[in-house]
Amino acid sequence: MSPRITTSEVVNPTLLASLIGMALLDAAQLAEALQALDGWSGDLKAIKRTVELESFPQAIETVDRVAAVAEAMDHHPDIDIRWRTLTFVISTHSEGGVTRKDIDLAELIDAILSFEAADDADGSETAT
Numbered sequence: 001m002s003p004r005i006t007t008s009e010v011v012n013p014t015l016l017a018s019l020i021g022m023a024l025l026d027a028a029q030l031a032e033a034l035q036a037l038d039g040w041s042g043d044l045k046a047i048k049r050t051v052e053l054e055s056f057p058q059a060i061e062t063v064d065r066v067a068a069v070a071e072a073m074d075h076h077p078d079i080d081i082r083w084r085t086l087t088f089v090i091s092t093h094s095e096g097g098v099t100r101k102d103i104d105l106a107e108l109i110d111a112i113l114s115f116e117a118a119d120d121a122d123g124s125e126t127a128t
């Protein structure tokens with residue numbers, strides 16, 4: 001019988017979590033990440049952005065675009081829809097807080113929102 005070797009004997013689990021972006025961010029890392037994002041706030045538990053779109057259909061279209069990205073990353077924001085105002089809340093449920101993966105998703109949501117804003121016929125920057 002060959003001896004069994006567990007993952008933790010081969011790689012440091014904390015290092016591995018950090019390499020794959022699934023390590024919880026500390027306060028300094030979170031502050032730095034929030035600064036680089038567009039309109040996000042939050043704490044070590046979750047990050048959040050509220051945005052007002054031009055119309056209800058445009059808000060729903062935005063949710064649809066975010067859904068496609070979230071599904072592709074297998075990482076999903078909580079989304080609150082109130083007429084044309086959307087609130088995105090992101091955390092990594094399995095870790096119980098904010099990880100790099102949440103920041104990556106927030107960046108992609110920002111990209112979708114700036115695309116929506118650029119789409120506005122009158123050039124108003126509602127979605128920023």
Ligand SMILES: C[C@H](O)[C@H](O)[C@H]1CNC2=NC(N)=NC(=O)C2=N1
Pocket residue numbers: 074075076077090091092093094095
């Ligand atoms: C099995 C699968 O990877 C998980 O359940 C995913 C799905 N989407 C997720 N989304 C978010 N925001 N956090 C998670 O921990 C999470 N886990």
